[in-house]
Amino acid sequence: MSPEQQPRAPHDTILYVEGLTVSFDGFKAINNLNFIVEVGELRVVIGPNGAGKTTLLDVITGKVKPTTGRVFYDADVDLSALTENRIANLGIGRKFQTPTVYVNHSVYENIALSLPTGKSVWRALVSTLTGRDRDTVEGLLSRIGLAEKASQPAGLLSHGEKQWLEIGMLLAQDPQLLLLDEPVAGMTEQETDATVELIHDLADDHSIIVIEHDMEFVQRIARKVSVLHEGTLLCEGTMEQVQSDPRVIEVYLGRG
Ligand code: ADP
Ligand code: MG
Numbered sequence: 001m002s003p004e005q006q007p008r009a010p011h012d013t014i015l016y017v018e019g020l021t022v023s024f025d026g027f028k029a030i031n032n033l034n035f036i037v038e039v040g041e042l043r044v045v046i047g048p049n050g051a052g053k054t055t056l057l058d059v060i061t062g063k064v065k066p067t068t069g070r071v072f073y074d075a076d077v078d079l080s081a082l083t084e085n086r087i088a089n090l091g092i093g094r095k096f097q098t099p100t101v102y103v104n105h106s107v108y109e110n111i112a113l114s115l116p117t118g119k120s121v122w123r124a125l126v127s128t129l130t131g132r133d134r135d136t137v138e139g140l141l142s143r144i145g146l147a148e149k150a151s152q153p154a155g156l157l158s159h160g161e162k163q164w165l166e167i168g169m170l171l172a173q174d175p176q177l178l179l180l181d182e183p184v185a186g187m188t189e190q191e192t193d194a195t196v197e198l199i200h201d202l203a204d205d206h207s208i209i210v211i212e213h214d215m216e217f218v219q220r221i222a223r224k225v226s227v228l229h230e231g232t233l234l235c236e237g238t239m240e241q242v243q244s245d246p247r248v249i250e251v252y253l254g255r256g
Pocket of ligand 2: 054
């Protein structure tokens with residue numbers, strides 16, 4: 001096939017999911033899903049437990065393969081053909097719910113170790129980082145609000161601070177698309193406030209998909225909301241549109 005004949009998605013899409021079905025032993029966790037995110041968007045995905053939200057992220061990151069359907073990243077990269085490692089290296093960064101930081105290393109070292117050049121633990125720890133890498137680490141530390149805790153062991157951070165550190169570790173790999181699964185789960189009110197600020201800041205130079213249950217938080221960050229239900233897209237729109245949609249009220253918001 002010549003390049004002109006390769007199937008591709010519209011050029012302004014960071015994520016293009018078409019007719020996606022994921023079956024687990026015949027059970028369709030994702031059922032003929034169509035889902036499109038444009039470059040630079042901050043999209044929130046909500047839906048009741050079991051709606052398929054985490055499975056969708058699993059497909060995007062290559063952990064789970066589509067049973068049928070297509071998933072394109074950045075318009076022309078067919079993700080269904082790639083391994084998890086390849087996908088991570090393409091610039092898709094996923095933040096899991098439980099933070100996984102190196103507890104015995106300092107906050108600074110956690111970021112340094114996450115740089116593409118910091119892959120060798122030894123190199124980063126013997127502080128052979130270039131000036132440019134040091135600037136990058138310091139910039140990231142201030143962006144995630146942890147500059148003053150740079151020298152503390154990561155294990156001493158609060159739950160919320162560990163979440164921010166993990167976001168910083170993702171940013172160190174310079175992703176284009178950030179996938180955040182319930183980023184404020186377990187956070188205090190103050191930490192949640194700071195996370196709202198952080199996500200708005202990150203949205204200036206990333207495409208972001210946030211999966212979230214906390215409706216108050218969704219209201220504060222959402223521009224466009226997609227509601228998943230039983231593996232398909234139930235509706236999409238502003239928070240106000242989604243909240244007043246009778247189908248959404250029935251399957252999700254109405255449950256309190
Ligand atoms: P959500 O994140 O929206 O709560 P999930 O994507 O985790 O939903 O799950 C969607 C459905 O798929 C659920 O019914 C879940 O039990 C099922 N499921 C998810 N992963 C697997 C798996 N590996 N094997 C079998 N069923 C699964
Ligand atoms: Mg989930």
